[in-house]
Amino acid sequence: MGKEPLFDVEFVGLTRNVKVLDGEYTVTVKRLLSEVDETDLFIIPALLGDMGKAVALNKAAIPYIQELHKKGAEVASLCLGAFLLGATGLLDGKKCSTHWAYYNEFRCMYKNIEVVDGTIITDEGSIYSSGGANSIWNLLLYILEKYTNREIAILVAKFFAIDIDRDSQNAFAIFKGQKAHADEAIKKAQDYIEQNIEGRISISELADIVVISRRSFERRFKIATNNSVLEYIQRIKIEAAKRSFEKSRKNINEVMYDVGYTDIKAFRTTFKKVTGLTPNEYRNKYNLMRVLAN
Template sequence: MHVSILVPENSVMQAIADPQYLFSAVNQFMTVAGKKPLFDVQLVGLKKQVKLNNGLYSVTTSKLLKEVQQTDLVIIPALFGDMKNAIMTNEKAVPWINKQYANGAEVASLCVGAFLLASTGLLDGKKCSTHWGFQSEFREMFPKVEVVEGNIVTEEERLYSSGGAMSYWNLLLYLVEKYTDRQTAILVSKYFAVDIDRDSQSTFAMFQGQKNHTDEAIKQAQDYIDTRIHEKITIDELADLVVLGRRSFERRFKLATNNSVLEYINRVKIEFAKREFENSRKNINEVMYDVGYTDTKAFRTIFKKITGLTPIEYRNKYNKMVTEQS
């Protein structure tokens, strides 16, 4: 099958080299096993020479886009720098991506390559994953696309997307398993030392407050929440603070932050709890009380829902002091 790895300008070098390396390695493994190599891998682009990282690197493409009439899989690597500028720089690649999809090709975006994929319109009305740190910007730019928080891999109607940074390895393994078999995918995961079944980026996500909006009343409520992490805050208390009716306040809060009020409060508190687990010797109950929870079961449930790990698992994973004591 034909694999076309797009080489956009303003893209990440590793996100081009890694899929090329991986699919080539699969071919080698298949040859050793007495099978025919499956993947015909080519680097394709608008230019023969594409400069990356402000000219620090240069990639030579195998074919220009106009020379590729049909392919089976298009891989869009992660972009670099300002996303709007990166999309504008590569807008001439959009018709080619749409054409290949219309001809039956599957399209996979790696990390923030989702921005270029979304600019094609193919993701409108569909689900998508991208780097957790860019989700708010992505939603603002592409309101018709449903961002799936936490997912490492999202698939819908021959369109694939992955979570942040090195999460794209899990999407690449997912595709290897789909086109070959589970045994080959496991072999590849061991060779590249990648956890084949990791399905969430929630553990790595840092909640950034989502204040990139213009509703000053909601920003006031957010600042109030941020400075009262140790307290139990109610929705009525916040609504009264900004002189809004409860229903109006909840509606505007959701519109501005893409979180319900309670979701936002919990995420702010859990983000603080994560930092405490990472940098202090406090036990679970001490941290729980520090962020205003009194019910151990409720705290554990909310923490795991947001991070993908229990409080104990998170502390043991990220706190060096705890590790050294073990």
């Protein structure tokens, strides 16, 4: 466009040559982190593998990131890079996005950070984070627009064929429940919910099954699963509906009844709240039979 570049982009690291994917390839950095005194924006790439080990392997980067932010640098994490960002303490008391499949693990590691379910981008002033995998593009466009303007962001989105205003990764999420806890009574209740999705399940019924007072049951359920009882029931039912839309030729009413809903409006509202799509939109997008037919 005949304009001066606004960005001077550099790869930096703890060593001159960074092995990636178990040595499958190597990234050569321009400068070491110890040589960077200041920057406007520091981007943490996604980590890989066991998150605890990945953070430990990169712990030497933490004081550099903290110091750069202290000097005025904005910090962004891409996908699972949120785990290293979380380790800096810069997100304590704030909100964060990361890959949907790692929500529970992130919450276990960083109890002072709120993971926002389904979000593509979280902006906490000078700290940004993105959802899973290709959501990194949406964060990069968001930052690009902030540093330039909407026109440039749209131009880049068109050039790279990116949906610039995608704001949720919920449609891609697979809800498996949160069972990485030691409360056996709550696990029993979770199993009952998963085995009885076709029925109407009440909180009192579940509390009676595990022989706990309703108030205590609701409190313990929230602590163990990070969901209220009703939220959990909804998520399990909607997950079952999603699988049915993907693998069968059943219509919306049939699927709705199969997962225990009798009110089509309530089913549509809950389905869209959880997935970001209407039941019809989801079926048209992900139904295997339809894809094979085409």
